[in-house]
Amino acid sequence: MKPAPFAYVRARSLDAVFDLLDEHGDDARILAGGQSLMATLNMRLSAPEVLIDINHIDGLSGIEVNNGKVRIGALTRHNAIAASPIIAEHAPLIAQAMPHIAHQAIRNRGTFGGSIAFADPAAELPAVSRAVGADFILQGRNGTRTVAANDFFLGLFETAREPEEVLVAAEIPVIPANEKTAFTELARRHGDYAIMGVAAQGSADGGNFSNIRLAFFGAGDRPILAQAANAALEGQPYSDATVAAAQEALGADLDPMDDLNGPPEMKMHLARVVTARVLAELAS
Amino acid sequence: MDKNVDISLTVNGQEVTRRVPARTNLVDFVRYELELTGSHVGCEHGVCGACTIRVDGAIVRGCLMLAAQADGATVETIEGVSESTEIADLQKAFHERNALQCGFCTPGFLLTAQELLSQNPSPSRDEIREFISGNYCRCTGYQAIVDAIERVAGERQAAG
Ligand SMILES: Cc1cc2nc3c(=O)[nH]c(=O)nc-3n(C[C@H](O)[C@H](O)[C@H](O)COP(=O)(O)OP(=O)(O)OC[C@H]3O[C@@H](n4cnc5c(N)ncnc54)[C@H](O)[C@@H]3O)c2cc1C
Ligand code: FES
Ligand code: FES
Numbered sequence: 001m002k003p004a005p006f007a008y009v010r011a012r013s014l015d016a017v018f019d020l021l022d023e024h025g026d027d028a029r030i031l032a033g034g035q036s037l038m039a040t041l042n043m044r045l046s047a048p049e050v051l052i053d054i055n056h057i058d059g060l061s062g063i064e065v066n067n068g069k070v071r072i073g074a075l076t077r078h079n080a081i082a083a084s085p086i087i088a089e090h091a092p093l094i095a096q097a098m099p100h101i102a103h104q105a106i107r108n109r110g111t112f113g114g115s116i117a118f119a120d121p122a123a124e125l126p127a128v129s130r131a132v133g134a135d136f137i138l139q140g141r142n143g144t145r146t147v148a149a150n151d152f153f154l155g156l157f158e159t160a161r162e163p164e165e166v167l168v169a170a171e172i173p174v175i176p177a178n179e180k181t182a183f184t185e186l187a188r189r190h191g192d193y194a195i196m197g198v199a200a201q202g203s204a205d206g207g208n209f210s211n212i213r214l215a216f217f218g219a220g221d222r223p224i225l226a227q228a229a230n231a232a233l234e235g236q237p238y239s240d241a242t243v244a245a246a247q248e249a250l251g252a253d254l255d256p257m258d259d260l261n262g263p264p265e266m267k268m269h270l271a272r273v274v275t276a277r278v279l280a281e282l283a284s
Numbered sequence: 285m286d287k288n289v290d291i292s293l294t295v296n297g298q299e300v301t302r303r304v305p306a307r308t309n310l311v312d313f314v315r316y317e318l319e320l321t322g323s324h325v326g327c328e329h330g331v332c333g334a335c336t337i338r339v340d341g342a343i344v345r346g347c348l349m350l351a352a353q354a355d356g357a358t359v360e361t362i363e364g365v366s367e368s369t370e371i372a373d374l375q376k377a378f379h380e381r382n383a384l385q386c387g388f389c390t391p392g393f394l395l396t397a398q399e400l401l402s403q404n405p406s407p408s409r410d411e412i413r414e415f416i417s418g419n420y421c422r423c424t425g426y427q428a429i430v431d432a433i434e435r436v437a438g439e440r441q442a443a444g
Contacts, residue, residue: 007285008306103418
């Protein structure tokens with residue numbers, strides 16, 4: 001299908017974006033990589049009056065590391081992140097997730113910020129952001145504010161971003177020397193959205209798990225930090241009993257939806273499978 | 285607000301200037317405005333890869349990018365890379381290995397394979413499969429496509 005007619009504006013500055021958002025409110029939509037937005041427009045799931053293209057605003061893309069934090073500009077393309085030595089060294093969980101996100105041609109356009117702002121519960125980066133403890137920087141006409149990834153995802157495709165704000169960057173703590181990462185997802189075809197997946201970061205120093213963050217995607221209406229399972233792992237050695245306790249605790253954490261991929265029972269089973277895999281990897 | 289936009293871009297080496305409805309996507313633009321019908325339209329939501337086009341040197345989904353966004357860009361379609369003979373070896377290998385039947389998917393596969401080989405001159409079969417995972421073929425079963433790409437990788441390596 002073709003989208004309903006709309007106007008297109010190539011914004012050159014954030015102020016221009018704020019002006020257009022003020023003027024058009026709900027009828028305007030920010031266009032980043034377009035890899036989710038264009039698909040929804042083509043399917044006429046939404047019909048905005050104006051698209052505000054942010055691809056030509058200076059300073060919105062790039063990756064740098066400063067004061068113990070990796071900063072990723074919202075407009076940074078998936079493939080730039082996948083190729084970044086900074087990400088590979090300082091935020092390896094993000095590097096591990098990248099190859100699972102869509103396909104080459106889509107990764108050439110899709111952006112980090114678009115993925116976070118879109119907040120698909122089956123997408124990799126929102127869950128990864130929770131596991132690494134990312135902060136998101138939101139900018140409005142009157143300044144910027146920071147929202148932790150853990151407070152950002154409010155529901156199905158719903159976030160703490162106000163309609164008149166632009167997500168400008170994410171800041172991720174450089175991985176501490178004692179922490180490791182693991183990432184597993186199950187999808188029908190390589191690059192598809194996950195049926196179930198988990199991103200994990202934390203310490204297994206000295207043989208005991210500590211400060212493990214398991215963050216699930218495809219497991220509910222938003223990315224989920226598995227607090228009960230994470231608590232069950234604290235201070236425990238890697239063993240069959242520890243894995244079983246974490247798997248058991250997932251019942252309190254996850255709430256998978258019944259959808260085309262299958263019923264909640266099947267997804268809970270898959271959640272236990274991916275949990276066992278990442279714990280084995282963290283312990284190895 | 286005006287729902288049309290004026291755009292100027294380079295398509296297959298030629299300067300093109302047009303006024304188009306803002307909602308026109310890039311693949312419809314090259315097909316209907318420029319009559320370059322080698323790029324195909326399948327799903328129109330990013331899943332099949334039939335609409336693959338190269339913009340500023342990198343492949344994109346022609347159905348998920350607006351023509352308006354290509355203002356100022358350098359665009360190459362399957363017609364352009366065919367005429368320049370850049371992918372002549374891939375085309376020959378696809379033909380000889382029966383890596384196409386109806387041919388609907390083929391332009392997308394060729395452009396995707398070319399980007400793979402430009403980034404990774406000697407990919408494994410698994411790497412080939414992963415790279416073409418975003419392109420659907422309803423006829424061949426993919427095996428022959430992987431064979432053809434693998435063969436060209438070998439030939440190009442041998443040729444240095
Ligand atoms: C076939 C297919 C398969 C895919 N598979 C996956 C997958 O497996 N995993 C995955 O994670 N993603 C997948 N994607 C989605 C892809 O990663 C998108 O690129 C991403 O979700 C959205 O990023 P974008 O830059 O394209 O955003 P857009 O599509 O441009 O925007 C998405 C939404 O976010 C808003 N927005 C964008 N940027 C900002 C900003 N800076 N500030 C405020 N609002 C903003 C837009 O207004 C819009 O509502 C897939 C897409 C396709 C077409
Ligand atoms: S038509 Fe663009 S991906 Fe299918
Ligand atoms: S040859 Fe027919 S779809 Fe691929």
